[in-house]
Amino acid sequence: MTLCLDQLNRCTVAVDLGAARTRVYLKDTGLVVDEPSLAAVNTRTGSLIAVGEMAGGMAGRTPGHIRVVRPISGGTVVDIDMAQRMLRFLVDDKIRRAWRRKPMLRAAVCLPHDAEPIAQRAAVEVLGALGARKVEMVDTLIAAAVGCGLPVEQPEATMIVVCGAASTQVAVLSLGSIVAAEKVQVGGDAIDYAVVQHLRSEHELMLASKGLHPLHLALFDPMRIGTETEVRGRDVATGLSRTVLVNTAHVREAIHTPLTGVLDAIGRVLRECPPDLVADLADRGVMLAGGSAMLPGLDTMIEQATGMVVRVADNPDTCSVVGLGAMMEGRIRPMKLDPMVS
Numbered sequence: 001m002t003l004c005l006d007q008l009n010r011c012t013v014a015v016d017l018g019a020a021r022t023r024v025y026l027k028d029t030g031l032v033v034d035e036p037s038l039a040a041v042n043t044r045t046g047s048l049i050a051v052g053e054m055a056g057g058m059a060g061r062t063p064g065h066i067r068v069v070r071p072i073s074g075g076t077v078v079d080i081d082m083a084q085r086m087l088r089f090l091v092d093d094k095i096r097r098a099w100r101r102k103p104m105l106r107a108a109v110c111l112p113h114d115a116e117p118i119a120q121r122a123a124v125e126v127l128g129a130l131g132a133r134k135v136e137m138v139d140t141l142i143a144a145a146v147g148c149g150l151p152v153e154q155p156e157a158t159m160i161v162v163c164g165a166a167s168t169q170v171a172v173l174s175l176g177s178i179v180a181a182e183k184v185q186v187g188g189d190a191i192d193y194a195v196v197q198h199l200r201s202e203h204e205l206m207l208a209s210k211g212l213h214p215l216h217l218a219l220f221d222p223m224r225i226g227t228e229t230e231v232r233g234r235d236v237a238t239g240l241s242r243t244v245l246v247n248t249a250h251v252r253e254a255i256h257t258p259l260t261g262v263l264d265a266i267g268r269v270l271r272e273c274p275p276d277l278v279a280d281l282a283d284r285g286v287m288l289a290g291g292s293a294m295l296p297g298l299d300t301m302i303e304q305a306t307g308m309v310v311r312v313a314d315n316p317d318t319c320s321v322v323g324l325g326a327m328m329e330g331r332i333r334p335m336k337l338d339p340m341v342s
């Protein structure tokens with residue numbers, strides 16, 4: 001079934017329920033929520049203690065009766081009740097009160113390319129917590145492509161790779177529709193996990209989450225390949241703080257497996273495409289979006305593996321919700337979209 005832009009024009013709010021972050025875009029206002037998809041719960045009383053950034057700050061530092069949970073996993077809501085409570089707290093009271101006065105609040109949500117009906121249903125229920133009476137669902141790949149400014153409605157191929165926390169989605173689009181697409185359960189989290197596991201097994205070091213970013217920089221910097229970089233963490237055996245010298249070439253080998261998953265997905269999508277579209281892509285290149293697109297050097301790695309020019313979108317992490325916002329606000333020319341459901 002096709003959904004036209006008119007339907008999206010009637011929406012007031014757009015939501016992206018990501019595994020790592022939840023984003024809310026308000027029509028004619030912009031991004032009003034961009035916070036971690038986390039909730040801290042008191043397990044004795046069941047009460048919600050904190051959500052978003054505040055819950056993120058508590059992660060790994062809580063006493064036994066407080067748990068920090070992720071109600072969304074891999075772009076799919078796994079705990080509807082918790083996701084509803086989290087979303088209600090993330091959205092400002094004033095905005096929610098204004099929505100309550102609307103008898104027919106319409107919302108738009110972007111969902112992963114292969115979202116099952118049960119995942120679609122869960123997203124609709126979560127948005128119901130904000131008072132949405134009707135929910136339009138749009139494929140994340142289309143929303144992100146629009147958010148990156150790709151000319152998706154034109155009769156020419158554009159390729160988008162959305163690297164999130166839990167998954168990477170790849171698509172070739174033409175004439176406002178998806179020609180070929182793939183989703184792999186490999187994202188920034190899998191890359192981080194491979195690095196953490198490498199340090200644990202090779203250096204007996206547990207890395208704090210803050211230690212990952214400097215290592216990312218060293219890992220992908222072509223000038224620093226094969227050099228050693230200092231990493232501070234906690235000794236697995238003694239629990240004491242320790243600094244080790246880590247060879248970046250060895251860590252690159254450790255992340256090879258998750259990165260191969262992404263490159264394979266790109267290869268499969270290209271093989272599925274008609275030759276004319278692949279020829280377009282050779283000129284136009286690939287657009288990288290999603291939070292993990294900010295991984296320093298990921299674009300160069302994909303460029304070397306595919307031989308195509310790779311560009312990272314401006315603000316790649318918010319492309320999907322901003323794309324939904326652009327469609328809601330009628331900032332793009334009318335076109336046929338390829339929604340997942342009416």
Ligand SMILES: Nc1ncnc2c1ncn2[C@@H]1O[C@H](COP(=O)(O)OP(=O)(O)OP(=O)(O)O)[C@@H](O)[C@H]1O
Pocket residue numbers: 017018019020021022074075163164165166167187188189192216290291292293294295296317
């Ligand atoms: N500056 C950065 N450098 C490297 N990685 C980053 C950076 N900023 C965010 N990330 C990574 O991006 C990922 C989050 O991306 P994004 O916000 O697109 O996820 P999401 O939409 O919630 O996830 P998903 O699409 O899997 O549901 C995390 O794995 C995070 O580590």
